[in-house]
Amino acid sequence: MNVTTELAGAARHAHKIMKGIVVSAGRMDKTVKVKLGGLRWEEKVQKYFKQPRCELVHDPRNSLRQGDVVSITSSWRVSKDVRYVVQDIIAPFGDPIDERPPIPTLEERIQERSAKREIKVQRRDLTRSVNRELLRSEKLALQVNMALRPIQKALKTESSQAT
Structure with missing residues (x-):
């Protein structure tokens, strides 16, 4: 504002x-x-x-x-x-x-309040971007695990057939 x-x-x-x-x-x-x-x-x-x-x-x-x-x-x-x-x-x-x-005068109080608000908005944006990146990395890890499942199943069946 x-x-x-x-x-x-x-x-x-x-x-x-x-x-x-x-x-x-x-x-x-x-x-x-x-x-x-x-x-x-x-x-x-x-x-x-x-x-x-x-x-x-x-x-x-x-x-x-x-x-x-x-x-x-x-x-x-x-x-x-x-x-x-x-x-x-x-x-x-x-x-x-x-x-x-x-x-402080009214102008000084408003400036202090807007500066404090701006810091809060920056902190909130930073937290949101960190959470967004964390969510992306979790989704990527889940996709990697899903892609590796067939390979892990194949390795388990080979090891069970060998014994």
């Missing part, structure tokens, strides 16, 4: 940008837990109550620390539960942003 096509597709599927606080970082590789704000309307008392929710977010270069305020956006699914990616760090907590690995 072309990088520009993937970029257009990703831009089309990019929904709203959400802001949250990193609650847990460093326990999972390339994944952090972000707490997003939310409100719930309680009909009985006619009042809004805080109801935050947590999302697992993809952090491609492990550059987030617990306590960072970040903006996240939806992305392609990375795993079963990870559907968001870090867009940028709004307010760092602890280490300054300069000392951390940079957060």
